[in-house]
Amino acid sequence: MREGERPEFAYLMIDGWGCRYKTLPDGRRQIVAFFVPGDRFDVNVMAFKEMDHGVAAITPLKVLEIDWDDFDRLLDERPKLARTLWRQELVSVAVQREWTLNVGQRSALERLAHILCELYLRLDWGGYIKNGGCRFPLTQVDLAEATSLTPVHVNRMLQELRREGLIELQHRMLTIPDLDRLKQLAGFNDHYLRPGADAPALPT
Amino acid sequence: MREGERPEFAYLMIDGWGCRYKTLPDGRRQIVAFFVPGDRFDVNVMAFKEMDHGVAAITPLKVLEIDWDDFDRLLDERPKLARTLWRQELVSVAVQREWTLNVGQRSALERLAHILCELYLRLDWGGYIKNGGCRFPLTQVDLAEATSLTPVHVNRMLQELRREGLIELQHRMLTIPDLDRLKQLAGFNDHYLRPGADAPALPT
DNA sequence: CGAGAAGTTGAAGCGTGTCAAATGCAGTGG
DNA sequence: CCACTGCATTTGACACGCTTCAACTTCTCG
Numbered sequence: 001m002r003e004g005e006r007p008e009f010a011y012l013m014i015d016g017w018g019c020r021y022k023t024l025p026d027g028r029r030q031i032v033a034f035f036v037p038g039d040r041f042d043v044n045v046m047a048f049k050e051m052d053h054g055v056a057a058i059t060p061l062k063v064l065e066i067d068w069d070d071f072d073r074l075l076d077e078r079p080k081l082a083r084t085l086w087r088q089e090l091v092s093v094a095v096q097r098e099w100t101l102n103v104g105q106r107s108a109l110e111r112l113a114h115i116l117c118e119l120y121l122r123l124d125w126g127g128y129i130k131n132g133g134c135r136f137p138l139t140q141v142d143l144a145e146a147t148s149l150t151p152v153h154v155n156r157m158l159q160e161l162r163r164e165g166l167i168e169l170q171h172r173m174l175t176i177p178d179l180d181r182l183k184q185l186a187g188f189n190d191h192y193l194r195p196g197a198d199a200p201a202l203p204t
Numbered sequence: 205m206r207e208g209e210r211p212e213f214a215y216l217m218i219d220g221w222g223c224r225y226k227t228l229p230d231g232r233r234q235i236v237a238f239f240v241p242g243d244r245f246d247v248n249v250m251a252f253k254e255m256d257h258g259v260a261a262i263t264p265l266k267v268l269e270i271d272w273d274d275f276d277r278l279l280d281e282r283p284k285l286a287r288t289l290w291r292q293e294l295v296s297v298a299v300q301r302e303w304t305l306n307v308g309q310r311s312a313l314e315r316l317a318h319i320l321c322e323l324y325l326r327l328d329w330g331g332y333i334k335n336g337g338c339r340f341p342l343t344q345v346d347l348a349e350a351t352s353l354t355p356v357h358v359n360r361m362l363q364e365l366r367r368e369g370l371i372e373l374q375h376r377m378l379t380i381p382d383l384d385r386l387k388q389l390a391g392f393n394d395h396y397l398r399p400g401a402d403a404p405a406l407p408t
Numbered sequence: 409c410g411a412g413a414a415g416t417t418g419a420a421g422c423g424t425g426t427c428a429a430a431t432g433c434a435g436t437g438g
Numbered sequence: 439c440c441a442c443t444g445c446a447t448t449t450g451a452c453a454c455g456c457t458t459c460a461a462c463t464t465c466t467c468g
Contacts, residue, residue, distance in 0.1 A: 410468095417460105420457105421456105422454105422456090423456090424456100425453080426451105429450095430450105435442105435444095437442085
């Protein structure tokens with residue numbers, strides 16, 4: 001799905017790795033979010049006449065296509081659905097704010113550490129961590145576009161993380177031996193990912 | 205309102221300038237969003253047990269405080285309200301994505317130009333531009349925290365924008381003589397701010 | 409009129425980008 | 439099974455945009 005397009009359906013991400021991205025007129029490209037397996041659900045709807053960003057698959061992607069009219073009917077039939085979607089979107093904004101902070105204030109090393117922490121936790125909560133490791137299909141170019149660094153520099157920083165024993169990453173497999181140390185380095189706090197089960201305001 | 209707190213009420217921004225910000229453990233600070241007069245409405249709700257970010261006033265702020273129970277009741281009574289809030293939040297994410305792009309990919313000069321375009325348009329739509337100018341209470345430090353630059357560098361870039369005749373900014377007043385040229389420089393596109401009145405998906 | 413906040417200036421340093429080439433790896437066809 | 443191809447990763451040398459630090463000036467407001 002490209003920037004500027006008007007999507008024909010609403011989409012619900014079911015499985016696979018993907019990303020949202022934005023580009024500048026001259027081609028500079030920023031990945032602004034990832035989908036990973038295990039994400040509860042990421043609804044992709046159009047609030048605009050044109051998409052303000054693009055969506056790309058990283059691995060083959062399983063998505064649910066929903067007709068706009070059906071979607072609309074669903075919202076009418078299930079009065080609580082809109083609230084749930086709203087709440088979901090509140091989480092999305094929180095994540096996006098964290099990303100703004102990430103590229104804005106953290107050093108190259110911290111940025112990578114932070115993104116790895118986030119992805120790792122999301123995969124973990126979805127049950128995708130086995131023996132402390134997981135599939136990790138992102139290339140260094142992907143990581144570069146998500147962290148606003150050059151692929152060359154991502155490479156060097158990953159080497160440093162490996163040297164420090166903070167990550168093992170090879171052949172599209174990622175292991176994090178000591179997540180707490182990595183969180184520490186990244187200044188990572190999982191607040192922003194977890195809509196508290198105990199938040200009183202927004203019953204689903 | 206501080207990061208980590210649990211707000212007692214829901215808040216609706218009515219008037220005045222304010223910002224949302226996030227900080228790192230060592231004090232580095234990022235402004236992740238501004239409120240400006242004329243914004244249709246910005247609801248401040250808690251989706252988390254703790255706030256993932258702080259909110260600060262820049263000018264005196266007029267806000268509506270809403271009791272959580274009242275808010276909840278309101279959501280029940282007005283089935284379409286949740287949809288509206290959802291839609292509103294979709295705009296917020298879009299704006300936040302643009303900010304991620306801004307600090308991630310644009311040069312210092314472009315970043316400033318972009319943020320000025322955004323604020324100027326939002327003020328304009330709210331009817332706050334008179335004779336091509338408006339009150340502009342942000343300091344260079346504020347702009348620095350929003351653009352992830354140092355105040356010193358913001359200063360130099362603002363001078364360059366002035367030298368090029370792209371902005372006039374003094375005594376807390378901002379004028380943009382030729383918005384199109386500034387947009388051009390910034391790579392600005394207002395897609396992300398305007399939920400199309402003609403978007404079919406999300407009737408309010 | 410005085411004091412603190414905001415804005416301005418210059419010189420020097422550093423984190424990350426740029427460029428260019430080499431190496432490794434996976435899939436494909438002969 | 440191996441040569442071939444294209445993409446991903448790695449390495450080194452050098453460049454530059456932005457930061458840092460520190461001092462000075464100008465505003466704002468009690």
